[in-house]
Amino acid sequence: MARLHGEPPRRSAALTTGDIKKLVAACSDDMAGLRDQALVLVCFAGALRRSELVGLDVEHVTWTPEGMRLLIIRSKTDKEGAGAEVGLPHGRFSQTCPVIALKTWLEQAEISSGPIFRKVDRWGSVHSGRLDPDAIRQILKKRAGQAQISGTIWEPITPHGMRAGFVTTAYKNGVPDEEIMGHTRHRSLATMRGYVRRTKLNTASPAGKLGL
Template sequence: MVDQPPESGRALDGEILTDPAENQGTAVAPALTPAGQAALAQAQAFARQAVSPATLRAYKADWTHYAAWCDRTGFVPVPATPAVVGAYLSSLAVSHAPTTIRRRLAAIGTMHRFNDLPWNPAHGDIQHPLRGALRNHGRAVQKAAALTLPMLRQLVATCDRTARGRRDRALLLIGFAAALRRSELVALQVDDVAEDARGLRLRIRRGKTDQAGEGAEIGVPRGRHVETCPVRAFQDWMEIATRKSGPLFRRISTGDTIGDVGMHPDAVRRILAYRAEMAGLVIEGFDRLSAHALRVGFITEAYAKGVRDEDIMRHTRHRTQSVMRGYVQRAGLVSDSPAGMLDL
């Protein structure tokens, strides 16, 4: 049975709100003092920062997909009943990865909460189809390949002395040496990097596990080899990217002209793919080359060199060992297999 539209007179345009603050303050008494108005404005400003921009972009895309599905099937998207949500999640089982399915559920929930609409993700009509879809999922999840040092050298070797070559070389080496996520890499500002005799100090203003915005500092020492030294690569890039403020890594036009605008996070993946193609680098096995390859590669290479877990975690800013150890275990699936101890 097709859901009926809501009976309330409230307008629902099917758009996910930009932030929760857009739906706040409607019931406030009109006789606020200036101090009260300032307090409310401050609360709304903080509410806008409750969801990171990257997450909000993903949620908006997910909501658009859900609304389009409802339009095709005849369901009303808001307020969504558990049965409708369960049907939508079931439709994703064959074509979408489990992480995408879970994120789309979160996006629908976020839209409803932002609009003060009823939402119960624990309802059986949602959870039972969700579990069944995930359990019977036919697609293996592709993990990010670990970019090893030999592979990194191959990529860097394709970077010439042009503006694009210098930028890409600095981006790859700093991203690897600092074990940065793609969002952290493109968010770096010129004044987030301090250079001294020992190397670079990077200021990470906010990361995936630092939604409170406490920030962190990461040290990147000078490399032993000129071609893979992140400090040398940074100096070469700054030699032509002479701005003293703004994004560290900026877009470059077709004529090798350095622009003023920073790079999109997905540009890191595109640069990796472009350099891999130039180097003739082929990723073997079940893995895929993604922007996360820089971070995963640092972890696996550091572990192989005998760096202690706690030192790796301090550098990568992992809160728990489980995720980090997962990368290490995958890297040693064959070499550390107990089957190697058998007389086969």
Template sequence: MPSAPLALPASQAIVPAASLTEAARGYLVAARSERTRREYARDWQTFTSWCAARSHPSLPTTPEALCLYLTFRAQSGRKVATIERDLVAISQAHLAASLPSPRHPLVLEVLKGIRNTHGVAPSQKAALLPPQLARCCAALPETPGGIRDRALLLFAWSGAFRRSEVVFLNVEDLVFTDAGVEVLLRKSKTDQQAKGQRRGIPFGALPATCPVRALQRWLTTAAITTGPLFRAVNRHDQVAAERLHPCTVARIVQRAAQLGGIDPSSVAGHSLRAGLITAAVRSGKSLPSIMAHTGQRSVATIQRYVRSAGDVFTDNAASNLGL
């Protein structure tokens, strides 16, 4: 006698296919950061507009159309990295539509040719090292805006924070201790799953450039006890309730650099993170300790800073060989 079908509890019932598809689509979206999704959406819109103007198919596209588009982008002066991202965005759109990848061998050969013809070393902003950072901080005015900028520069530098990381911190993410301040970084570029990372920011040796003292002064000046850590300050020195936008960090760095006698076009928000890593390498800090502090998972990434930490004659392989 055949057994009766097993009745599953409601909590274990099979999920309808339509719901599963929608849930899977949601997870597919969540696999990328919000910034990446915005960039891909913009790249996809540019591609579809180009296709529409020339009567080329966009979804699915053809190898011929995609080769023409990548060539158009290259001849329009777009950087190789931008063109590579274009292809990723177009591929992601096809993936989301359950269509075959457009990365045809012909497309990849055209992209290789573009790299060989237009490929250049990526331009990098200068790292802000301790002497330059101290000069920038000393030049800032003693106003609420200047006090905020000084705290942001020193705190972001000491924590090696990316600009998106530092502006999304809240007061609740900080714990002040006798050694400094412990920061809970809830999510980062290398931690999209939001497992969280704790970073310790120690007291500085010099009061004028101590990140912990600068941060405490900013919180006291702005009367901030909860919510966003770094906030907008208007021209009347009034502190807003909303947090800073990530793009504002670059402007703060460049404004401080100009006040400190540094070419503002040579620095950006990443100059703070790069400065800490470069200074740590120069001082002989171990790679594991640097990676633990910065949250970087790739030794190759740190090695780029190792190479830039000294000039071409420091520890030169051709020196002292008997010639």
């Protein structure tokens, strides 16, 4: 059955820093755009799962001179709810700084407590309830289309691609495994290195040493 009908596993396309910049640039300055800028930058810089992203409350953010700390109450690998903190420093550029983007969204949306990422209706009104995790997929799909970022049938554009992209980009920039795992909260080195192996297909393939 596997030989006759088997298909390669589908994996999210790893979104790089360049892709994230395009996504942010595709967002307008209205309320939905400000929310989506913050959403994309915090998700990517924090290497967050979409459930962790929508689970964030204002009370989970601690502002620091260096940037901010996010308290992740519960995640896929934290069934007991022990919690974990993720530190996000200020970005090099104001346009792509996750700290500035999040502060701007909270201030403009007048959110002082409760869920951070909320529905914005067609009239620009911000609702009180938190986004559903699937809303992150829909928002990313919309912004990717506007930014002309496309995946493939085997590597589609999904929210997990921001987390995968963080690992890929950090690895390419020489960040040690333990530092990446400390930030992404991967418990398995093998899982984390799965992204690294995919990166090596392009950057360290022996086919590039054939002199062609």
